[in-house]
Amino acid sequence: MSKPLTTPARGMRDFLPEDVRKRSHVIGVIRDVYERYGFEPLETPAVENIETLLGKYGEEGDRLIFKILKRGEEGRQTGDADLALRYDLTVPLARVVAEYHGALPKFFKRYQIQPVWRADRPQKGRFREFYQCDVDAIGSTSPVIEAEVCGAVSDVLERLGFTDFVIRLNHRELLRALLDVSGVPADLHDSALIAVDKLDKVGRDGVVAELERRGVGAEAATRTLDAFGTSTSPVAQAGASTDVEARLASLLAGHEGGTRALENVRAVIAGAASTSAGAHLRLDPGLARGLSYYTGAIFEIAVPDLAGSLGGGGRYDNLVGMFLGQGVPACGFSLGLERILVVMTERGMFPDDVTASAADVLVTLWNAETVGESLTLARQLRAAGLRVEVYPDADKIGKQLKYASSRHARYAVIAGDDERAKGSVMVKDLESGQQSEVPHGQLAEWFGARRR
Amino acid sequence: MSKPLTTPARGMRDFLPEDVRKRSHVIGVIRDVYERYGFEPLETPAVENIETLLGKYGEEGDRLIFKILKRGEEGRQTGDADLALRYDLTVPLARVVAEYHGALPKFFKRYQIQPVWRADRPQKGRFREFYQCDVDAIGSTSPVIEAEVCGAVSDVLERLGFTDFVIRLNHRELLRALLDVSGVPADLHDSALIAVDKLDKVGRDGVVAELERRGVGAEAATRTLDAFGTSTSPVAQAGASTDVEARLASLLAGHEGGTRALENVRAVIAGAASTSAGAHLRLDPGLARGLSYYTGAIFEIAVPDLAGSLGGGGRYDNLVGMFLGQGVPACGFSLGLERILVVMTERGMFPDDVTASAADVLVTLWNAETVGESLTLARQLRAAGLRVEVYPDADKIGKQLKYASSRHARYAVIAGDDERAKGSVMVKDLESGQQSEVPHGQLAEWFGARRR
Numbered sequence: 001m002s003k004p005l006t007t008p009a010r011g012m013r014d015f016l017p018e019d020v021r022k023r024s025h026v027i028g029v030i031r032d033v034y035e036r037y038g039f040e041p042l043e044t045p046a047v048e049n050i051e052t053l054l055g056k057y058g059e060e061g062d063r064l065i066f067k068i069l070k071r072g073e074e075g076r077q078t079g080d081a082d083l084a085l086r087y088d089l090t091v092p093l094a095r096v097v098a099e100y101h102g103a104l105p106k107f108f109k110r111y112q113i114q115p116v117w118r119a120d121r122p123q124k125g126r127f128r129e130f131y132q133c134d135v136d137a138i139g140s141t142s143p144v145i146e147a148e149v150c151g152a153v154s155d156v157l158e159r160l161g162f163t164d165f166v167i168r169l170n171h172r173e174l175l176r177a178l179l180d181v182s183g184v185p186a187d188l189h190d191s192a193l194i195a196v197d198k199l200d201k202v203g204r205d206g207v208v209a210e211l212e213r214r215g216v217g218a219e220a221a222t223r224t225l226d227a228f229g230t231s232t233s234p235v236a237q238a239g240a241s242t243d244v245e246a247r248l249a250s251l252l253a254g255h256e257g258g259t260r261a262l263e264n265v266r267a268v269i270a271g272a273a274s275t276s277a278g279a280h281l282r283l284d285p286g287l288a289r290g291l292s293y294y295t296g297a298i299f300e301i302a303v304p305d306l307a308g309s310l311g312g313g314g315r316y317d318n319l320v321g322m323f324l325g326q327g328v329p330a331c332g333f334s335l336g337l338e339r340i341l342v343v344m345t346e347r348g349m350f351p352d353d354v355t356a357s358a359a360d361v362l363v364t365l366w367n368a369e370t371v372g373e374s375l376t377l378a379r380q381l382r383a384a385g386l387r388v389e390v391y392p393d394a395d396k397i398g399k400q401l402k403y404a405s406s407r408h409a410r411y412a413v414i415a416g417d418d419e420r421a422k423g424s425v426m427v428k429d430l431e432s433g434q435q436s437e438v439p440h441g442q443l444a445e446w447f448g449a450r451r452r
Numbered sequence: 453m454s455k456p457l458t459t460p461a462r463g464m465r466d467f468l469p470e471d472v473r474k475r476s477h478v479i480g481v482i483r484d485v486y487e488r489y490g491f492e493p494l495e496t497p498a499v500e501n502i503e504t505l506l507g508k509y510g511e512e513g514d515r516l517i518f519k520i521l522k523r524g525e526e527g528r529q530t531g532d533a534d535l536a537l538r539y540d541l542t543v544p545l546a547r548v549v550a551e552y553h554g555a556l557p558k559f560f561k562r563y564q565i566q567p568v569w570r571a572d573r574p575q576k577g578r579f580r581e582f583y584q585c586d587v588d589a590i591g592s593t594s595p596v597i598e599a600e601v602c603g604a605v606s607d608v609l610e611r612l613g614f615t616d617f618v619i620r621l622n623h624r625e626l627l628r629a630l631l632d633v634s635g636v637p638a639d640l641h642d643s644a645l646i647a648v649d650k651l652d653k654v655g656r657d658g659v660v661a662e663l664e665r666r667g668v669g670a671e672a673a674t675r676t677l678d679a680f681g682t683s684t685s686p687v688a689q690a691g692a693s694t695d696v697e698a699r700l701a702s703l704l705a706g707h708e709g710g711t712r713a714l715e716n717v718r719a720v721i722a723g724a725a726s727t728s729a730g731a732h733l734r735l736d737p738g739l740a741r742g743l744s745y746y747t748g749a750i751f752e753i754a755v756p757d758l759a760g761s762l763g764g765g766g767r768y769d770n771l772v773g774m775f776l777g778q779g780v781p782a783c784g785f786s787l788g789l790e791r792i793l794v795v796m797t798e799r800g801m802f803p804d805d806v807t808a809s810a811a812d813v814l815v816t817l818w819n820a821e822t823v824g825e826s827l828t829l830a831r832q833l834r835a836a837g838l839r840v841e842v843y844p845d846a847d848k849i850g851k852q853l854k855y856a857s858s859r860h861a862r863y864a865v866i867a868g869d870d871e872r873a874k875g876s877v878m879v880k881d882l883e884s885g886q887q888s889e890v891p892h893g894q895l896a897e898w899f900g901a902r903r904r
Contacts, residue, residue, distance in 0.1 A: 005501055006551035006775050009535055012497035014548050016555075017562070020493035036834040038811040038841030041472035045464035045581050046498055046567065047518070047537075049457055066499070067521045069533050071571045079531015081521050083461055085499075096466050099458035103468075105859060107844065109810070110469070115498065119523045129497050142844035144823055151827070155834075267823075274827035323458050358561070359490040371596055371719075375603070375726035382488040382607075389490030392559065392594035407557060 011120070011128030018355050023131075025354045026160065026340055027113055030133045033155045034111040037148060039135050042110040044092040046117075050084040056091045056322070058292055064118040085117035089134040090293070090319065090332065097138055097330075098323035108138040113337075125308070125342055133311075136332030138320065143267035146297045146315065149333040150268075151275025153301065153311060156335065158276055161349045165310065167280045168300045169241075170287040171265050172314075174248070177258025178227040178285060181251055183220035184211075192216055196228055197288035227251055228286045241269060241283040248285060261296075268297050293319045299333060306343055311335035357408030359389040361447070364400045364414050373415055377425065377443070381413075384444035386451075405430050411447075463572070463580030470807050475583075477806045478612065478792055479565055482585045485607045486563040489600060491587050494562040496544040498569075502536040508543045508774070510744055516570040537569035541586040542745070542771065542784065549590055549782075550775035560590040565789075577760070577794055585763075588784030590772065595719035598749045598767065601785040602720075603727025605753065605763060608787065610728055613801045617762065619732045620752045621693075622739040623717050624766075626700070629710025630679040630737060633703055635672035636663075644668055648680055649740035679703055680738045693721060693735040700737065713748075720749055745771045751785060758795055763787035809860030811841040813899070816852045816866050825867055829877065829895070833865075836896035838903075857882050863899075 008014050015023065031041075047068065054062055067081035074080070086092060089112045097108060113133045120126055135152055137145045150167055157165050175196075176189055184192050195210040202210070204225055211221035229244065245266065252258035265283060272281050289298045289312060296315030303310060313333035320328035344350060363378045365371065378388045389409065391400045397414060404412045414426040424439045427446065438446045460466050467475065483493075499520065506514055519533035526532065538544060541564045549560060565585045572578055587604055589597045602619055609617050627648075628641055636644050647662040654662070656677055663673035681696065697718065704710035717735060724733050741750045741764060748767030755762060765785035772780035796802060815830045817823065830840045841861065843852045849866060856864045866878040876891045879898065890898045 003777060004550075004775050005503060006547050007501075008497050008551075009499050009501045012499055014497070014551070015493075015495040016548075016552065017492035017494060020495050023495075024493070035810075036837070036839050038839055040469035040810040041467075041476070042469060043467040043472050043475075045460050045466070047461050047464055047569065047581065049461045051457060063524075066523075066535075067527070068537075069519045069521050069531070071518075072515075075519070075531075077531075079521070079527075079529075083518070085520075095458050096468075098456075099460075099466070100468065106855060107841075109841070117499065129499065137844070140844040144817065144827070144842055144844040147823070147827060148842060148844075151831070271823050271827055274824040275831055323456050325455060358487075358492040365596065371599070371723050372726040375596070375599060375723055379603070379727055385488070387488050387490055389559075389561070390596060390600060392589070392592040392596040392600075403558060 009128075011122035011126075013127060013129070017358065021354050022341060022345070022350055023337065025350065026337060026344070027131075027133070029159050030113060030156050030335065031111070033152055033159060034135050036155075037109070037135070037152045039109045039111040039137075039152070042093070042096065042112045043114060044086070044089070044096060044112070046086055046115070047083050048086055048092060048095075050082055052095055053084050053087055053091060056293070056319075057087060061087060064120055066117050066119055086114070087118060088116050089114060089132050089334070090136070090316070093134070093136055093138075093332075094319045094330070095323050097320045097328060101324060101328075104138075106139055109136070110138075111135045125338065127338060131337035133335040133337055134332055135334075136330060138328060138330045141317070141329045143264060143271050143297075145331045146268040146299075147271030147275055147277070149313060149331060150272045150277035150281060150299065153333050153335055154275065154277040154280055157301070157310070157340075160340065160344065162303065162343075164303060165280055166282050166302050167277055168284040168287045168302060169265065169268065169281055169297065170284055170289075171261045171297050172294050173257050173261035173296065174252075174265065174285065175288065177252050177255050177261060178248075179224060181255055181258070182223040182227050184216050184224060188215055192224065193288045196224065196286065199228070199286050229284075241281070244283045244285065245269075248283075264296065289314065296331070301335075303343060305346070306339060308339060309336070310339050310343070357410075358387065359407060359409045360386045361388045361411045361413055362400070362404035362407065362409040363388060363390045364397055364404075364412055365391045365394050366397075366415055366417070366420075368394045370415065370420070373420065377413055377415065377440075380440075380443055381447065384447060386447055401428070401430070413443075461580075463574035463578075465579060465581070469810065473806050474793060474797070474802055475789065477802065478789060478796070479583075479585070481611050482565060482608050482787065483563070485604055485611060486587050488607075489561070489587070489604045491561045491563040491589075491604070494545070494548065494564045495566060496538070496541070496548060496564070498538055498567070499535050500538055500544060500547075502534055504547055505536050505539055505543060508745070508771075509539060513539060516572055518569050518571055538566070539570060540568050541566060541584050541786070542588070542768070545586070545588055545590075545784075546771045546782075547775050549772045549780060553776060553780075556590075558591055561588070562590075563587045577790065579790060583789035585787040585789055586784055587786075588782060590780060590782045593769070593781045595716060595723050595749075597783045598720040599723030599727055599729070601765060601783060602724045602729035602733060602751065605785050605787055606727065606729040606732055609753070609762070609792075612792070612796065614755065614795075616755060617732055618734050618754050619729055620736040620739045620754060621717065621720065621733055621749065622736055622741075623713045623749050624746050625709050625713035625748065626704075626717065626737065627740065629704050629707045629713060630700075631676060633707055633710070634675040634679045636668050636676060640667055644676065645740045648676065648738065651680070651738050681736070693733070696735045696737065697721075700735075716748065741766065748783070753787075755795060757798070758791060760791060761788070762791050762795070809862075810839065811859060811861045812838045813840045813863045813865055814852070814856035814859065814861040815840060815842045816849055816856075816864055817843045817846050818849075818867055818869070818872075820846045822867065822872070825872065829865055829867065829892075832892075832895055833899065836899060838899055853880070853882070865895075 066085040068083040069075040191214045208221045293316045294314040295317045298314035300312040301310040315331040317329045378390045381388045412428045518537040520535035521527040643666045660673045745768045746766040747769045750766035752764040753762040767783040769781045830842045833840045864880045880887050
């Protein structure tokens with residue numbers, strides 16, 4: 001028999017303790033900020049009925065959904081799938097809003113931090129299992145919602161130590177209006193937006209060429225590019241929203257949908273100015289975003305040293321209706337945990353205590369007869385809030401102390417025959433090498449005085 | 453088109469905010485206790501290569517594994533599965549220990565709190581997606597390990613408010629020795645244990661009958677029952693270990709494996725006596741436990757008002773070897789989150805603040821022109837650590853206050869024209885009805901003085 005496979009499945013990852021600690025640090029900040037905004041936690045199953053997911057993400061999305069074989073004889077014989085792994089957190093939210101519609105508050109503000117699965121080709125920074133950290137508000141069309149979700153993600157990123165991020169803001173109806181006034185026929189809008197979305201990647205000339213390939217006339221293609229602006233860097237021109245706004249206002253004068261969209265964008269910018277997002281938001285007519293369910297404002301977060309985005313979102317007033325049969329306004333933002341971790345790791349942004357040791361104290365084992373004493377000491381220290389590891393084997397004390405150092409424990413407690421006779425223990429500070437004899441009754445107090 | 457399905461998949465559950473808060477409360481206690489014992493967090497992917505899981509849980513287990521269809525054309529045409537959903541956290545741990553063997557500490561103490569999936573027939577309290585909270589120590593055969601994992605789960609249950617739980621303790625080699633001395637041939641041991649495991653369910657006579665059906669002679673069957681003890685209640689006779697021990701010692705006198713196992717059991721009991729598990733541990737020769745990978749001590753937690761167990765575990769010194777090709781000692785305990793939640797909910801064991809409101813304060817919106825003021829007030833209060841919801845629409849103030857009450861917010865902040873002119877706000881205590889005018893600059897301080 002060949003050696004069994006011990007690697008995780010392709011595109012999946014094991015998170016060893018230091019990885020989990022970093023992830024928990026970021027998740028803890030996200031959760032704390034979202035709760036301060038009055039968002040409530042929601043969790044949905046990893047597995048959904050396959051028809052809940054299919055047809056929501058476009059053809060490409062459907063292809064990337066992991067499908068689960070029917071159980072028993074039927075699955076074996078037909079190869080049919082009836083279940084699937086969650087592809088994002090937004091469609092399950094829409095299902096939940098439809099299912100519990102009467103029981104949820106008028107404004108349902110929820111956050112959800114869970115993994116999703118996509119059968120994408122794995123590559124650097126792209127995995128088949130990854131966490132999304134979503135915040136969404138259901139039930140209002142007010143631009144206060146957009147301002148609040150932008151404020152929440154800005155607070156998260158600032159608390160994590162990011163200063164140089166830009167929240168790119170655009171609007172689905174503004175995009176359509178710009179195509180209109182550039183002379184792109186309505187039936188080519190969706191196709192043209194796919195081309196415009198590649199501006200960051202292929203540049204101005206590339207987009208013009210692709211627009212023409214997609215059936216847009218040469219003049220309309222050039223006008224489209226002028227309308228969308230020529231910036232090729234998503235983080236350039238932060239704070240330049242006013243100029244862009246003025247240019248768009250003159251371009252869209254007389255276009256009803258475009259003027260309404262621009263008014264909405266102005267209201268979002270004005271509201272966000274009273275949140276931490278104010279310093280980061282930038283109107284960017286070149287932002288398109290792939291998912292088809294957006295209907296209003298759309299967002300994406302850029303930092304200079306990452307090709308992709310740290311997160312994105314927008315307003316999607318029709319998605320819940322696909323499940324409920326009646327429209328329910330909704331708007332949200334999703335932060336990508338792995339992208340945030342990649343940048344924080346590269347920039348060294350984690351506080352020291354995140355990657356600290358697993359134990360404050362190692363209690364040594366003097367010999368096989370003193371197990372009870374070691375466990376009693378550990379119990380005392382744990383009750384005082386310390387993280388305590390007990391050395392399980394009666395190895396030589398030198399070996400035990402070496403283990404304590406390798407585990408980065410700060411202190412080792414030794415109860416030798418002499419100390420035991422006196423009802424005390426020896427505490428060794430493994431950083432300074434200093435040893436102190438401490439009576440049993442004063443142990444918790446001794447450590448209490450030394451806790452950081 | 454028929455109305456789309458909005459329920460979760462069969463046997464799966466949505467967790468609305470109050471559910472998530474209860475779950476997070478329990479998980480928080482478990483994590484805190486496990487960390488005080490020096491265990492470190494590990495997370496593995498939900499999806500494993502199918503060959504990692506198959507053949508580890510017995511025939512019944514294999515049948516319950518959710519299998520994932522191969523991607524693309526191949527999956528559609530062949531119906532073949534190459535991946536599967538995690539069935540427990542122990543086999544992934546064994547794979548991880550084999551994969552990162554050189555990089556892990558000599559004693560790898562890890563905890564892991566993640567969902568697992570089993571295609572069981574759903575019924576009351578049994579789900580297809582459920583959380584396990586595992587704690588395992590790799591690398592030592594010392595009974596200190598068994599004492600520590602029992603101490604950790606006891607600390608968890610006591611911190612959650614459980615006082616009446618019993619940790620049933622037995623030993624795989626003790627079971628075999630008892631069958632030996634009762635006259636059950638070695639090749640019938642596995643089969644006989646399946647019968648003995650049903651003592652709680654079918655009673656003494658039922659087990660004797662089943663033993664005979666499985667080929668054990670009438671005399672040996674009766675002697676087996678006598679040897680295992682006649683208690684039919686797992687929570688009876690707590691603290692009666694000494695009598696049971698004496699009876700077993702005399703039964704097993706001269707049986708080498710049995711005597712060794714009994715010595716190990718004694719060492720576990722002696723060690724656990726120095727932990728909080730001491731008051732809960734009870735030697736119970738009738739405990740068998742289904743999973744075949746156990747090799748030494750085995751545990752199961754019983755409470756009077758639950759048919760199943762709150763958790764279980766034991767020593768499994770050969771499982772890592774199935775992946776690594778060399779034996780590595782291991783022992784652990786798994787708490788079942790849903791079982792703990794069921795009992796805590798039925799007994800009303802959750803502290804009030806676990807199910808409290810999502811927001812401390814609702815900031816009202818005076819009119820569409822004062823969005824900036826509301827968001828600025830919210831920002832101030834959030835920076836002071838309060839959880840703040842902003843009412844997004846310019847509805848009548850009475851409607852906004854009614855919403856605040858329905859959300860159980862304690863305070864509402866109102867900035868009307870009069871207050872705004874004076875640079876102050878009205879704060880309404882929605883419990884007492886009392887209103888206070890507070891200047892902007894003193895808001896954080898005002899709430900700080902009133903925080904519980």
